[in-house]
Amino acid sequence: MKILVTGGAGFIGSHTCVELMKSGYDIVIADNFCNSKRETIGRIEELGGKSLRLYEADMLDLEALRKIFAENDICAAIHFAALKAVGESVRQPVRYYHNNITGALNLVTAMNDAGCKKIIFSSSATVYGDPATVPIKETFPLSAASPYAQTKLVTENLLRDLCVSDPEWTCILLRYFNPVGAHESGLIGEDPNGIPNNLMPLVVMAAQGKRQLKVFGNDYPTRDGTCIRDYIHVVDLAQGHVAALNYLKKCAPGAEAINLGSGSGSSVLEILNAFEKAVGVKLPWEMGERRPGDVPQLYADPSKAKELLGWETKLTLEDMCLSSWNFANRQG
Numbered sequence: 001m002k003i004l005v006t007g008g009a010g011f012i013g014s015h016t017c018v019e020l021m022k023s024g025y026d027i028v029i030a031d032n033f034c035n036s037k038r039e040t041i042g043r044i045e046e047l048g049g050k051s052l053r054l055y056e057a058d059m060l061d062l063e064a065l066r067k068i069f070a071e072n073d074i075c076a077a078i079h080f081a082a083l084k085a086v087g088e089s090v091r092q093p094v095r096y097y098h099n100n101i102t103g104a105l106n107l108v109t110a111m112n113d114a115g116c117k118k119i120i121f122s123s124s125a126t127v128y129g130d131p132a133t134v135p136i137k138e139t140f141p142l143s144a145a146s147p148y149a150q151t152k153l154v155t156e157n158l159l160r161d162l163c164v165s166d167p168e169w170t171c172i173l174l175r176y177f178n179p180v181g182a183h184e185s186g187l188i189g190e191d192p193n194g195i196p197n198n199l200m201p202l203v204v205m206a207a208q209g210k211r212q213l214k215v216f217g218n219d220y221p222t223r224d225g226t227c228i229r230d231y232i233h234v235v236d237l238a239q240g241h242v243a244a245l246n247y248l249k250k251c252a253p254g255a256e257a258i259n260l261g262s263g264s265g266s267s268v269l270e271i272l273n274a275f276e277k278a279v280g281v282k283l284p285w286e287m288g289e290r291r292p293g294d295v296p297q298l299y300a301d302p303s304k305a306k307e308l309l310g311w312e313t314k315l316t317l318e319d320m321c322l323s324s325w326n327f328a329n330r331q332g
């Protein structure tokens, strides 16, 4: 029995494949490499200690997905494949809705036809919008402030409706907070095609002298005025997927949303300080205006993940900074 990992060549997918393979799972990856590189596949195999099956396939191609299920005995899917840049989604909503929602529709159609009815979906803390309080529990009201977040909400609803319509479906909706860091080997990490959007890759590029770093606003109602987020090491997050898969195999059918976060928030300035301290480099940065759409603080209540999955984060901010730096310097 194999696990289909869509978007398995990407940042979170690649680390998850390594952890799954180390836990004994056989992997099939479907990826179109629109935001990842082919050489990552060999690195996953090296780190996971075995070979995997790769399909260069687009989630928008239903027949390609059907072929994957016809050629492999797949017992569950982990669905990472999506476009993920919030700002870009505001400028290109049709592309985002089409890629992320049609992609999910095609996947569950192919799964349904093949009788494979267990899925873990990559959702996001963006589905909480601007929450009234923190830490955020799974029961908080949901709202979406961008087309990207809408695609996550719509897909969550699709999976919930699927579970209502067919009691054989089991869906785990993992709501990630802010994944950063890289594998300790430096072989895999966040390596997007084009200019990154997230804080840590921008911090790393600033430390390498490749870009000027701008902090977006210091007048938020937080302890130092900059935005607070819940940063989670990507290897901890990957292990959260192994725990979720083990849970998926034994839990009752239905849809379950689970936060994957550390439970503590760090401000942008705290991240810059932690990076400078861990890596020993002075960061060049300047203060800028607020960025539209940023909410002051988001951090998880991760107690449901601990209770249901027996999972919690282990790695520190220092680990996140050092591994990001190590990975970036290996890429040159």
Ligand SMILES: NC(=O)c1ccc[n+]([C@@H]2O[C@H](COP(=O)([O-])OP(=O)(O)OC[C@H]3O[C@@H](n4cnc5c(N)ncnc54)[C@H](O)[C@@H]3O)[C@@H](O)[C@H]2O)c1
Pocket (backbone or CB within 6 Å): 006, 007, 008, 009, 010, 011, 012, 013, 030, 031, 032, 033, 034, 035, 036, 057, 058, 059, 060, 079, 080, 081, 082, 083, 084, 099, 103, 122, 123, 124, 125, 176, 177, 178, 179, 198
């Ligand atoms: N990184 C984050 O900050 C974050 C936070 C919350 C949720 N998520 C979600 O987690 C998932 C993985 O994120 P990531 O950071 O690893 O992103 P990523 O861009 O590194 O990986 C996504 C992978 O999916 C592939 N892909 C995209 N569209 C595809 C399509 N139509 N067909 C086939 N492959 C396709 C890309 O080539 C890439 O390899 C995404 O669904 C993302 O929305 C990410």
